[in-house]
Amino acid sequence: MRCAGIDPYPARFDSTISIAQVRTRYPKLPASAATNDSVRFTGRVALVRDHGGIWFATLESGGATLQILSEASPRQEPPHRGDLIGVSGEVVSSASGELSVRVQGFELLSTSLVSPGDKRGRPRPMEHRSRHREADLMENLHSRSVFTRRSQAISGIRVALEARGFLEVETPVFAADAGGATARPFVTRHNALGQDLMMRIAPELFLKRLVIGGMDRVFELGRVFRNEGMSSKHNPEFTMLEVYQAYADYTDMMELAQHLVVEAALAALGSTVVQLPVGTQIDLALPWRQASMSELVFEHTGEEIEAKMDPTEAQAALGRLGIGYNQAWGAGKCLVAVFDDRVEAKLIAPTIVTHHPVETSPLARRCRSDPWVTERFELIVGGMELANAYSELNDPVEQRERFAHERSSADTAGEPTGVSSSLDQSYVEALDRGLPPTGGLGIGIDRLVMLLTKSSSIRDVILFPTMRSTQAAQQGTSRRSSLVPTAPLPTSALAGAQVAAVRLSGLVRVVALLTTIVGVLTMLSAVPAISARTLLLDELISPLPLVLDNAVLSVGIGSCMVLLSGQLLRGKRRAWSLALVLFVLSAGFSLARGGEAVALTASLTMIVILLLTRNEFTGLADPPSLIRVARSIPRFLLLVYVYGLIALWAQQGTLSPAINLGDSLWAVTVGLVGGEQPYEYSGRFAKLFPASLEVLGAVGLLLLLWLLLRPAVRGRVGEGRERAASMVEQFGWD
Template sequence: MELTDQEKTRRENLAKIRELGIEPYPAALFPVTHLATEITEQVELDAEGEVTNLQEVALAGRIMSQRIMGKAAFANLQDSSGRIQLYVSRDDIAPGEDKTMYNTVFKKLVDLGDFIGVKGFVFKTRTGEISVHVKEFTFLGKSLRPLPVPREDKEGNIHDEFKNPELRYRMRYVDLTVNPKVKEVFRKRSRLITAMRQFLDDLGLMEVETPVLQPIHGGAAARPFKTHHNTLDVPMYLRIANELYLKRLIIGGFDGVYEFAKIFRNEGMDRTHNPEFTMVEFYVAYKDYNWMMDTCEQLLEHAVKAVNGGTTTKVTIGENEVDFKGPYRRLSMADAIREHTGENIDGVDEAELRAIADRLDVHVDKTMGRGKIIDEIFGETVEAKLIQPTFITDYPVEMSPLTKKHRSKEGLVERFELIVNGKELANAYSELNDPIDQRERFEEQLELGKRGDEEAMALDEDFLRALEYGMPPTAGIGIGIDRLVMLLTGQRTIQEVLFFPQMKPEK
């Protein structure tokens, strides 16, 4: 292991601290009483501007800057909430004749990035900055690598900014430390999930958990990650969807269930796709896709408002302002394609669809069936143009092997996708509950698999058996959490809203 000069110096400082009898990684707890932002929010001043409260506070965090001025020093302490200035006096932290705690430890052995705990009182400096006058300080964790703390030179040039995406995503722990604004993205993500969970609970649904390791990769059209169970000596798959298990629970007698689920798909990575992502799916008995559209509008309106502090349903995404307040436009897939291309796909066979794709310069290959071709046409010519929330409804039956056939339109199913800012955000059905029809759809998927479609669904005999015991009419939906967070935080890549996105192996 080759060390830089700074890393060698920090290890030398670590040894010196221990030689002084100070444990740099203590086991005892440190009693924090306040966060940095709590102090600035709670401080009270009298008419002369003197602090009248907060005379005993204890904080803990990283030292992010130091200014040594002889017998005193200023430093910035950063905790989970933000930063606050510290004032450290030699005679306060080393009150006796032995000044080692200040002259040696604080001035020479404390490095930027070290975790310390401080106790003292709050005051206002001559320049008007709320600060903590430190009476005691304790080592809580020595940092052996220097942080890339940004600094500005006399010419105004910024150095050591931690902006390289490759490094930021790979070393998120550094990114969160030196780029505090990144934390707000993940705080909004947490608020979003909390708000959605509250809505679904208030709707009377029950939160459940379903298997991540599955014997059959069902419930979606995607290529799975495959592994092997040694004890059972059988192949297993990381789930590409949790849909078929949630439906089993509806069959078992629950009227409404939901799950925030990690989903895994062995597919490409780009700015909107990560092999591991988060979905919320919920299923409600005795409902259909029309009810689900209304409910989806209400859910998103509630959640977006919560993320925005209860003020607005509008978000700015690049140059576009998107409003999540319902009602959303509802447009059939055929009408959407006709509106944006002038082509009519109603009732046309696979050969004519290939001709339409050719006229529109949409690439399709021989492995694609009728449904996949329509999906390509829509994706290439329509999807990116749908900025405001839009329900695309009534998909061809070939595209939707788990969906109930349309009650009045031959060859279509009762399905919708919600498109926002040119990307799919949600997918929902009136769920197929006819076990004979479902078996035929699965068999059609097997035929597509034989043609080379790696995303064709597998046939799940246990799910078919469950359906044969009877499932009530049911509405179901899946909403992509990561893409929704991207929209609500104005991020252009999915990597910005995942703490630890998948990365290529480090060189």
């Protein structure tokens, strides 16, 4: 283009109107009408339809689209999809009545060197949309509308707070300590100061210090950072609204929180009715239901758990519900565990959950009517927490005791504390100056936008969500992952155990490879031309049963070894146990048959190796799946044919007629069902080979039946989906 004297990236184009204004100014034109009005506007080419003598193109800008057409002579070549162009022309209506602009001339403003997305506007996968947000916004108008509504919702919240006399402030993102919530912070290094700094996990403590200083109504809308897991509802970097009002309590915050959510809905949608991704409609109009946490737990589980009850009774209730717990937990922690696990996701209609235990609310004031709970509430909508608020604890003496008790309980349970001791001290020193009675409120903006935009993932409402780097993603696709999840995946272990990830060592891969090799050798030991006796035991224990005398069991055991190697490669504990049993059986049968040198030595060696590497195999068994059937059958058949062809090749000098590939494949195939063989065999091979194929056929049939029946025996599909959903929720889906 530059060689032709065309600048593909000019500096300026003077427009006289936008596409949206054209549509507003000319709402209804009759078909084939001309206005004689010339306009100049810009847009990105979304679609091109070239019919030779005339071409049409659809331009998009600011969410509005407009058709342009050219039928000039000499012909003017149309632009390319994805290009940004400036158009000058006359507003007309096409023969079909479509509002259009007849092109008098257009200028390329920026050429697109990347192929645009689907011309029908079908969205790309979430991974692509999140990683290449600019392309997503270009191609997906729905995605652009989500972020437009996000901006409108935030603006509506700001307006509502300012109308109530609140002042927006900014507090530090970096600090020597992170506090105000229970979370692991990101740590960085400040070179000039020579010290580590932490990115804030909440602005709460700084905002309370402003209230102490006399700023009675303050709020902050900003980013907070938590170095923890990712899921459809969690991103390490997210937007939080925190509001503090002096001379107020949690009832004032309750009224404020409900109105802020309604104001955000009206600003973004113009209505209080929202729709969940599953299709359920919810009306956010006031009033909302109010219920205590213990009441909701009893309603949904039938267990009466209260913060003031004996901890052993509360732990017993968790045991009856199948929820894991730590012996150091008090009744309040047990109550919260049940609520989080069994209740929260079921609260679809807007619900205010009050009376949280003191044990899990170190910064909240005790309830005036019940000292075991606090004046705290959470807003739950669509099974998701939107807001958390309470009457602030302003007694420095009790706050010191709460912090000390929290650290003591965390040390006993082996869990991290929410704030550091130095931050505890600085905050309590600020409380010594006198914090007025204060109500505090925190709202997760990203989750609120999810609710307002019918989004199922937090990535859909954050312009640039945290993701694995491109280099790491490429390594992940080119190399098999060596991470296997352990508890609390669905096992017999109690739920609630700490999440752990075990990196498989190279020993696991070595063991899997050796198992495959030994399995093949064990199968081939049944072939007379390959086997070699080291012990002459036939005279001592003869006559043996046929299956031992003809070594057919070697084929069955060897094939099972090869099939198990895939599960060993993934570090499965059950596969390790089965492999150990098979190698013990293989060694025993080798001795009984007279001791094949290769198979016996290999089996004994593998027994030792498996015992030494026992701790490397910690993976849990795969859930039953019909997909495994489709994957297992081709592998098994490949194993059978490889064994059969090798055995026939080893005996080719004794076969009649001469060996060939077609007859060999047919011999293996009919041998699985005991059919007539195309070859005549001699010696012991005449008995061993057909019998071994029949054993493989029986093993394959049993394997097929097991894989087919296992999904029905082990659980229904719905149960599997529920377990999978809980796993995604807990571990994240990245």
